Each structure stands twice: as structure tokens, then as C-alpha cells.
Amino acid sequence: MLFNSQVFLFLFLPIAYLVFWLLGTKKQRYIWLAITGYVFYAGWNWKFCFLMLFSTLVSYSTGLLLLRDGWTERQRKRILVVPITVDLLLLGFFKYANFTLDSVSRISILFGRPVLAHHFDIVLPIGISFYTFHTISYVVDCYRRVVRPTRNFWEFATYVSLFSQLVAGPIVRFRQIEGDLENLGSAPRGKYLNLGCSYFIIGLCQKVMLADLIAAVIDPALAHYAQLGTVTAWACMLGYTYQIYFDFAGYSNMAVGLGYLFGIRIPQNFASPYRADGISDFWRRWHISLSSCLRDYLYIPLGGSRKGEAMAYRNLMFTMLIGGLWHGASWVFVAWGAYHGILLSLNRAFSSAWERIPILARRVTTFLLVVVGWVLFRSTDFGMAATLFGKMFRFETSPALTALTALVALLMVAFGFAHFGKNTFEMTHEWGLAMRCTWLIAFAICLVRIMTWQDTPFLYFQF
Amino acid sequence: MSGSSRVLPFGPSCSLLLGIFIAARVAVSFLPCESWGPSGYLCSVGYLELPSGRSHTVVANAAIPEGARLSNRIEFLSFRSERFTLDQRGYRNGPDGAVNKPQAVYFGSSFGLGLGLNDEETFTAQVNRQLGPIIYNASQIFDTFLSADRFTLMARETGMEHGWIVVEILNRGSFKYTPPSRSRLKDDYRAIHDELLRSMVPIVSVRRRIINPYALTRESSLLNMRLEDGRILPNPFHDLYSEEQLITGRKVLMFSDDKQFSQRPDSPNITADALLLLRDELERRGYRLAVILLPNSYSVYYPLLRNHETPDASVQYMLDLSLRLSAGGVEALNLLPEMRAAARSELNRDRMIYFSDDAHWNALGCRIAAHAAAEWLQPLLDHAF
Numbered sequence: 001m002l003f004n005s006q007v008f009l010f011l012f013l014p015i016a017y018l019v020f021w022l023l024g025t026k027k028q029r030y031i032w033l034a035i036t037g038y039v040f041y042a043g044w045n046w047k048f049c050f051l052m053l054f055s056t057l058v059s060y061s062t063g064l065l066l067l068r069d070g071w072t073e074r075q076r077k078r079i080l081v082v083p084i085t086v087d088l089l090l091l092g093f094f095k096y097a098n099f100t101l102d103s104v105s106r107i108s109i110l111f112g113r114p115v116l117a118h119h120f121d122i123v124l125p126i127g128i129s130f131y132t133f134h135t136i137s138y139v140v141d142c143y144r145r146v147v148r149p150t151r152n153f154w155e156f157a158t159y160v161s162l163f164s165q166l167v168a169g170p171i172v173r174f175r176q177i178e179g180d181l182e183n184l185g186s187a188p189r190g191k192y193l194n195l196g197c198s199y200f201i202i203g204l205c206q207k208v209m210l211a212d213l214i215a216a217v218i219d220p221a222l223a224h225y226a227q228l229g230t231v232t233a234w235a236c237m238l239g240y241t242y243q244i245y246f247d248f249a250g251y252s253n254m255a256v257g258l259g260y261l262f263g264i265r266i267p268q269n270f271a272s273p274y275r276a277d278g279i280s281d282f283w284r285r286w287h288i289s290l291s292s293c294l295r296d297y298l299y300i301p302l303g304g305s306r307k308g309e310a311m312a313y314r315n316l317m318f319t320m321l322i323g324g325l326w327h328g329a330s331w332v333f334v335a336w337g338a339y340h341g342i343l344l345s346l347n348r349a350f351s352s353a354w355e356r357i358p359i360l361a362r363r364v365t366t367f368l369l370v371v372v373g374w375v376l377f378r379s380t381d382f383g384m385a386a387t388l389f390g391k392m393f394r395f396e397t398s399p400a401l402t403a404l405t406a407l408v409a410l411l412m413v414a415f416g417f418a419h420f421g422k423n424t425f426e427m428t429h430e431w432g433l434a435m436r437c438t439w440l441i442a443f444a445i446c447l448v449r450i451m452t453w454q455d456t457p458f459l460y461f462q463f
Numbered sequence: 464m465s466g467s468s469r470v471l472p473f474g475p476s477c478s479l480l481l482g483i484f485i486a487a488r489v490a491v492s493f494l495p496c497e498s499w500g501p502s503g504y505l506c507s508v509g510y511l512e513l514p515s516g517r518s519h520t521v522v523a524n525a526a527i528p529e530g531a532r533l534s535n536r537i538e539f540l541s542f543r544s545e546r547f548t549l550d551q552r553g554y555r556n557g558p559d560g561a562v563n564k565p566q567a568v569y570f571g572s573s574f575g576l577g578l579g580l581n582d583e584e585t586f587t588a589q590v591n592r593q594l595g596p597i598i599y600n601a602s603q604i605f606d607t608f609l610s611a612d613r614f615t616l617m618a619r620e621t622g623m624e625h626g627w628i629v630v631e632i633l634n635r636g637s638f639k640y641t642p643p644s645r646s647r648l649k650d651d652y653r654a655i656h657d658e659l660l661r662s663m664v665p666i667v668s669v670r671r672r673i674i675n676p677y678a679l680t681r682e683s684s685l686l687n688m689r690l691e692d693g694r695i696l697p698n699p700f701h702d703l704y705s706e707e708q709l710i711t712g713r714k715v716l717m718f719s720d721d722k723q724f725s726q727r728p729d730s731p732n733i734t735a736d737a738l739l740l741l742r743d744e745l746e747r748r749g750y751r752l753a754v755i756l757l758p759n760s761y762s763v764y765y766p767l768l769r770n771h772e773t774p775d776a777s778v779q780y781m782l783d784l785s786l787r788l789s790a791g792g793v794e795a796l797n798l799l800p801e802m803r804a805a806a807r808s809e810l811n812r813d814r815m816i817y818f819s820d821d822a823h824w825n826a827l828g829c830r831i832a833a834h835a836a837a838e839w840l841q842p843l844l845d846h847a848f
Contacts, residue, residue: 010485193474201477436473440480447484 001043003254004207004450012040016163017261021189029185030154033262037161041127044167048125055090056160058083059135063149063156066142080143084136091132094125099329127167129326133293134160138174140297147175155181164258168251170269170289180264187263198429200257201443206250208446210414214243217407222378225388229398233391239407240378241371242414245274248287253424268425274370274418277362278354279343282370294323316348317341327377332385336376343369530716530821534704539716539820546581552620556600557582562591564622565599566844567753570614571631574757575602577829579818584826589833594841599623602631611744618750625749627843630741632734632784633757634724634777704822707761708769711810718822721759724777731780735787742793753843754788755836756781758799760817760824763806794843801835802828 001008016036023029038049062083066076097120108115138159141147150156156174159181165172180187218239221228228236252269259266269289276282283291299319305312317338324337347354354362375392379385431439471479531539550561555576569575569587577585583592587600599621614628705719742752758781765775781799788795806816809827816828824832 006488009481010488014481014485190472190474193478194472195474197474197477431473436476439473440476443477443480444484447481451484451488 001040003251003258004204004446006450007043008040009447009450012036012043013258013261020262021185023185026184027152027154030152030158030181033163033184034154034157034161037158037163037166040163041161041166044126045123048123051090051125051128052131052161055087055131055135056157058086059139059160060150060153060156062139063142064151066139067149067151076143080139083139087132087136091128094123094128096325096329103331130169130171131160131166133171133290134174137171137293137297141173141175147178150174150178158184162259162264164255164262164264165266168248168255169287170252170255170266171293172266172289173293176267177259177264184263189263192260192263195429196257196260198257198427198431198439199253199260199424201439201446202424202427203250203253203255203257204446205442206246206253208250208449209442210410210417211243211247211250214239214246214407214410214414217403217410218243225384225391227398228388228391229396230391230394232398233388235404235407235411237371237375237378237388237392238411241274241374242411242418244374244377245270245418246414249423256424268423270423271425272418272421272423274367275363276366276370277359278351278366279340279347279369282366283340283344290323290326294319298322312348313345316344320344330381332376332379332382335382335385336373339373339376343373530704530718530818534701534716536704536706536716536820539714548582554599554601555582555585557585557588561621562596562599565626566597566623567627567629567840568599568601568614568618568621568623569629569631570617571600571602571755572633572757573602574633574824574829575600575631577602578823579821580826580829584829586829586833586836589830590837590840593834593837594844597844598629598840611741611748614741614745615748615750626751627753627840628745628750629753629755629840630738631755631757632738634721634759634762634781634784707764709764709767709810710769711813712769713815713819715760715764715815715817715819716821717761717764718759721761721777721822722773724759724761724775724780731783731787734784735791735793738788738793739791742791751794753794753840754796756785756795756797756799757832758797758802760822762799763802763817766803767807767810796836796839798832798835802832805831 001012003009016032020029020032020036023032038052041052042049062079065079071079101120105115138147138156142149159172159174159177162172218236221232221236222240225233225236249270256266256268267289269287271285271288273282273286276285299315302315302318303311304315318341320337320341321334322337324333324335324340327333327336357365372389372392375388376385379388531537546558547555548558550556552561554561556562569590571586575586577588582588585600587598587602590598601617601621618626618628702719704716705722706714707717707722708714738752738754745752759777762775762777762781765771765778778799781797785795785797802816805828809816814827816824816831818825
């Protein structure tokens with residue numbers, strides 16, 4: 001089920017909202033939210049609800065075990081091994097098994113001893129990367145005593161299956177919404193309804209009016225990437241740069257808005273990343289929930305920068321490689337992670353020199369480096385990436401894109417919002433009459449479009 | 464939230480708006496038909512998009528012929544009503560539903576589908592009226608070229624364990640059964656229909672139960688095309704159709720590729736060989752193959768044209784193909800002689816058997832073809848297994 005689908009907007013959401021606020025007790029609301037989460041997930045494939053339930057039960061049980069007194073630190077660590085192993089095995093099997101087999105097969109060919117590896121017939125459970133992160137972060141935080149494990153199964157099930165952040169994030173840590181879950185149903189409903197609608201509509205507009213429209217122009221062109229010239233290749237990659245931002249930021253804003261509707265404050269996931277003045281700054285602004293998880297659960301446990309400069313660079317590279325792989329079972333994503341790892345390392349090595357460059361130049365350079373990185377991210381294989389790089393950096397002419405005028409207009413609008421507009425967490429969401437009318441008209445346009453076009457999934461659903 | 468206290472707060476305003484849309488969505492569900500648009504063409508595209516597994520009734524209350532629209536010859540535009548009913552599998556088998564356990568399954572193109580015709584006027588509907596409910600219509604908007612396995616699968620799905628697979632071969636200039644190049648041509652044509660033109664009809668339409676106020680703008684804007692005074696500008700499809708004049712002075716639109724019919728000399732052999740192979744494959748699976756050769760409008764009206772400067776090359780092609788199939792033992796019906804004779808006799812009564820604003824047969828032409836086909840099919844069915 002997609003946030004921008006008729007069944008979600010016209011059926012699922014109104015029922016979920018109305019029943020939630022009609023229920024009298026917190027326990028009933030936990031149960032209702034958990035059920036809605038599973039129904040939402042079943043809209044894609046009901047069979048994988050059992051997988052999510054299994055992961056939930058394992059992590060919940062671990063929390064209960066850690067709650068007992070008397071464990072030594074070593075025993076606590078052992079308890080932690082089981083749920084993390086289970087979660088990672090599930091993720092590894094469903095997401096990376098075929099990738100691993102494929103890689104082994106290719107490497108064996110390189111060494112002249114081909115190994116024929118048959119692929120498993122696996123369907124990647126949607127959102128598994130996200131809810132695995134939710135459960136792992138929960139047990140690790142319980143182990144670290146950052147959160148007190150909950151005894152309430154329904155509260156934990158609500159946290160894992162909360163439909164607003166279930167399939168494409170943001171990756172919300174239990175401690176970030178623990179307070180709101182404890183006070184479920186006692187939030188200021190009127191205020192949160194206003195805030196929720198505001199976030200949701202802005203997110204919907206970002207998705208429907210910018211990301212989807214840009215995609216409608218660049219996707220056909222990128223489907224025939226070999227025919228692109230230098231200008232058209234850059235136009236496409238600029239288009240993709242804004243498409244992925246408004247697609248994912250739009251989704252995140254909708255998730256935040258939905259959270260507010262149910263009295264849960266979901267943290268910020270994007271803070272105007274294209275205004276970043278360095279790659280480190282970019283990663284503090286882009287997909288914040290993922291980058292902070294990678295920092296807290298990978299980079300810092302590896303030693304961070306505490307064990308000397310060389311180890312800091314190693315940890316940085318390793319973290320970004322894993323971050324790249326998390327996005328998809330493909331070496332292209334690993335290369336994208338490596339690219340950003342190298343940029344972050346360079347940023348670290350030359351930070352003082354970098355700071356002396358005028359801020360405008362830093363911002364432009366950072367943006368262009370990110371655009372170049374998206375080439376890897378958008379490419380289905382290295383051949384496509386190499387061709388696109390060739391097109392972008394070696395002058396070639398080509399016929400103009402169809403709908404070039406529309407693309408230029410869209411890029412200008414996207415440029416204005418992404419580089420100069422306030423992000424949703426900088427806004428007050430207190431709209432005057434004119435702005436209210438504007439948002440309502442925009443909402444109506446989005447609804448008409450949703451009713452008349454086929455559903456367009458969010459890019460991050462594939463991760 | 465700021466603003467006057469008399470103004471509804473933002474959240475409730477949004478909820479109210481959403482409520483209005485939900486009400487509209489529910490109300491549209493109760494409209495008498497699921498989708499209606501300005502053309503049978505649009506309906507047929509809608510047909511492709513409608514989900515299978517349940518019946519649909521699609522009404523075009525102002526059908527615009529494809530040829531006149533695509534070629535910007537709006538002086539040819541005429542409007543007609545049209546009713547589509549799709550069965551549980553998504554095929555057009557009339558409001559009474561599909562034939563259960565048929566004796567033959569018909570795999571046709573837009574001709575078999577009955578583009579521009581009402582349900583009861585379609586080819587299979589008229590054959591069934593004459594022979595009883597024996598034939599299932601599995602036509603699609605494009606020519607059907609499937610593997611033997613796919614034909615068999617479809618036939619079994621209709622409940623036909625043994626019987627006839629009837630394949631429609633249309634002698635259009637651009638649709639040559641000469642694999643693999645024909646698949647590319649088919650893809651191109653599909654691309655034109657699916658990607659470029661489905662929304663270019665310049666009035667509000669209702670599709671998938673939902674009012675679509677900008678049916679016009681979607682792909683046309685992507686192509687930098689626009690409609691001005693009812694014309695597609697710039698129009699890359701202008702040459703798809705050519706204007707011809709009959710001996711009576713009547714002007715008609717015909718498919719340009721039909722006029723410029725060009726086939727390799729060995730095309731009939733290649734096509735026949737492929738069909739013979741298909742026949743063998745089907746027989747191994749317990750089915751028999753029959754082929755109906757459909758003439759294009761240029762071939763049918765060629766003797767009645769005022770200008771004969773472009774010879775009709777497709778006649779020889781059809782004749783060769785027909786002979787090759789017969790020699791190979793494949794049951795084949797060449798409809799060209801029947802249709803040519805009918806075209807002449809009907810023109811004497813100032814009637815056409817093809818739409819003059821499109822390249823498809825009209826209800827009369829379809830009836831004539833169905834009558835000939837029914838007479839040809841009857842003895843085949845009597846001896847079938």
C-alpha cells in the first residue's frame with residue numbers, strides 16, 4: 001500500500017484515524033495501531049507479515065531477558081548475539097543471498113574455476129531493511145541501557161509495525177518515540193491534526209508534483225541512456241538528483257505527518273541536504289535517520305575516530321561501504337558507498353583547507369559531487385554508469401530531450417525549493433488564509449492526479 | 464494555527480476536502496458505466512488497462528475514429544456511439560458473457576476486437592449468431608502472435624480441451640509476419656499507442672471510474688505536442704494515413720503502409736513456414752490451426768480507386784500465402800475476394816464496408832466477413848475431433 005494511493009487515502013487512513021481516536025484506552029490504541037501496521041503491510045504481501053511478527057517476537061523477548069537483574073555484562077552481550085544474528089540472517093538471506101551467489105560465481109570465473117551457483121527464487125520483503133534496523137536498534141539500545149525494555153508487547157509491536165515508517169523509514173529508534181508511545185492518545189489532537197495535515201500535504205506535493213513529474217521526463221530518457229549527449233545526460237542526472245530528494249523527502253514528510261495524526265512525533269529525516277557546504281555536512285542532512293544509525297551502531301562501535309587517524313579512515317570507509325550495500329544488493333551501490341567514503345575521508349583530511357574556500361563555492365562543489373554520485377546510484381550496472389560518466393564528461397551532442405522545456409521548468413522549481421526554500425522542520429506550519437487555500441488547492445490537485453494516474457511507488461521502497 | 468477563528472482550522476479543512484473526494488470517489492462508482500470516453504480508440508486503450516477477473520462495460524458516447532485523429536484530418540472526424548463489454552478474462556465477448564467450452568478460439572487483432580463497433584456487431588458475435596455459441600473471442604488490439612504454448616494455455620483456460628485455434632492474419636504493410644523484425648515493428652506501434660496517444664483526446668473523459676479532466680495533457684506534454692483547434696501539433700503521425708478518392712468521388716482515409724505495401728519476395732514463404740510450424744506444434748498439443756487472411760482497406764478498395772498510381776502489391780502476397788498454406792494442409796480463408804465483391808456492390812448503394820475515417824472495417828464489413836467465415840468454419844467444426 002502506498003501513501004499516494006487511493007486505497008490508502010480514501011479507505012485505510014480515514015478508518016485507521018477515526019477508529020484510533022474513538023478507542024478509549026491506550027492498550028486498545030496499541031493493538032489498533034499494530035493491526036493497522038500489519039494490514040498495511042499485508043497490502044503488499046500478507047505472507048511476509050509472519051516474518052515481521054517473528055522478528056518482533058525475537059526482539060521483544062530479548063528485551064524482556066535484558067530486563068532481568070543479575071546478568072553479567074558478558075551474559076548480556078551473549079543475549080544480544082541471538083536477536084542480531086537472527087535479524088541479520090533474515091536480512092542476509094532475503095536481500096543478499098542471490099547477490100552473494102552471483103558474486104561467488106563471477107569471482108570463480110575470474111580465477112578460471114567456474115562455480116555454477118543456482119539462484120534462490122526469493123522475493124525481497126518490502127521494508128525489511130527498515131524494520132530490521134528498528135529491531136536491531138531496539139535490542140542494542142536495551143543492552144546499552146539507553147532505553148528500558150518495554151514489557152508491553154503491543155507497545156513494541158506498534159513501534160515495529162507503525163505503518164507511517166514501516167516500509168521506507170525514517171528509521172525511528174524506540175527511544176525517539178518512547179515518550180509518545182507511553183502517552184498514546186493523550187496528544188493534543190487538534191494541534192497535531194493541523195501539523196499532521198501540513199506535513200503530509202507538503203510531502204504529497206513533493207512526491208506528486210515534483211518527483212513524479214521529473215521522473216516522467218527523465219525515466220524514458222534514461223531508459224535509452226546510450227543515446228544521450230552531454231547536455232541531456234547532465235539534465236537527466238540533475239533531474240534524478242531532485243527526483244530522489246523530493247521523492248524520499250516527500251515520503252519522510254508524509255510519514256512525519258501521519259505520525260502526528262496518531263500523536264507520535266517522528267524525527268526529521270532531511271534538513272535541506274542540497275544546501276550542504278561539505279560532504280560531512282551533506283550526510284548530516286541527508287537521510288538523517290540512516291546516517292545517525294550507521295554512526296551510532298557501526299562507526300562508533302568500530303572505534304570511530306578514537307583509535308587514531310588511520311583507523312578513523314578505515315572505519316569511515318567500512319561504514320559507508322555497508323551503507324551503500326544496505327541500499328541494495330549490488331556492487332554499484334557498494335561503489336556508491338565507496339565513493340562517498342572516499343569523499344568523507346578527503347573532507348576529513350583537508351577540512352581546514354576546505355573551510356577557507358568561500359561558502360558558495362563549497363556548496364556548489366558539494367552539490368556537483370553528490371550529483372556525480374547519483375550516477376552510480378541510478379545505474380543498474382557499471383556499464384550504464386560508465387556510459388553515463390562518459391556522456392557527462394566527454395562532449396557529445398544528441399537530439400534534445402522530449403519535453404525539455406517541461407524539464408527545465410521543473411528543475412528551476414525544484415532548484416528553488418531545494419536550495420533556497422525552508423525545509424518542513426524549519427517551517428512554523430502556521431498558515432494564513434491565503435497559504436491555507438494554496439495548500440488545499442495543491443492537495444486537491446494531488447488527489448485528482450492520484451485518482452487518475454496509476455500508482456507510482458516511492459524510490460526507497462526498493463531498499 | 465493563525466487566521467481568523469471563524470475560518471475552519473487547517474487540519475479539519477484538509478479532512479473535509481479529503482471527505483469530499485472520498486464522497487466523489489464513491490459517487491463515481493455508481494455511475495451507470497465504468498468508463499466512457501470520446502473514442503472507441505480510447506475505450507480500447509482503457510480496455511487494455513482494465514483489470515481482468517471481472518466484467519466491465521465501457522461506453523463511448525462519442526467515438527472518434529483513430530485515423531482522422533492521428534493524421535490531423537479533422538474534417539473526417541465523425542462521432543458514433545460504442546459499447547464494450549469485457550469478460551472475466553478481460554476479452555471482448557459481449558454482454559451475455561463468453562462461450563463456455565467453445566469449439567474454437569479466435570485470436571484476432573483490432574479487427575477481431577471490433578474497434579469502433581458495438582458488442583453485437585463484432586466478428587465473433589456475428590459468427591456465433593450464425594453458428595450458435597461456438598467461438599471464443601481472444602482478440603487483442605494488436606495482432607496476436609503467440610507461441611504454441613500460449614495459444615494452448617489460453618484455449619485450455621476457456622475450457623476447450625480440443626478444437627480449433629483460429630488466427631487472424633492481417634496483410635497490413637507494416638505488420639509483416641517475418642520474425643524477428645516484426646516484433647520490433649509491433650513494439651513500435653504499441654509504443655505509439657500505449658505511451659504517446661492514449662491521453663490525446665481533447666475532452667474530459669471518465670476512466671477507471673474516475674473523472675480525468677486532463678486526459679489530453681499527459682503524454683502529449685511529454686512529447687512537446689499540443690492540440691490546437693483539434694489538431695495534434697507537431698504531429699509525427701501525420702503520414703500514417705493517406706487520403707484516397709473512390710470512383711464515386713467519396714474521400715476515404717487509408718493506412719499509408721497498406722498503400723506502400725512492401726514485403727520481401729520470400730515473405731509469404733516465411734510466414735507460411737512459421738504457420739506450418741505452429742500448426743504442427745498445436746497438433747502435438749491436441750489442437751488444430753485455421754487461418755483467416757484479412758485484407759486491408761487499400762486492397763479491398765483498390766479496384767474502386769480513382770487513382771491507381773500505386774499498385775496493390777498485397778494481393779499477390781495474400782494469394783501466395785493462401786496457396787502456400789493450402790499446399791501445406793493448413794485450413795486458410797482468404798477474405799479478399801469476398802470483401803472486394805461486397806465493397807463494389809455496397810458502393811453502388813453508396814455504402815462503405817470500411818470506415819471512411821479509419822482503416823478498420825465497419826459493422827457492415829464485419830458482418831460480411833463474419834458471414835463468409837461462418838460458412839467456411841461450419842464444415843471444419845463438424846469434422847473437428
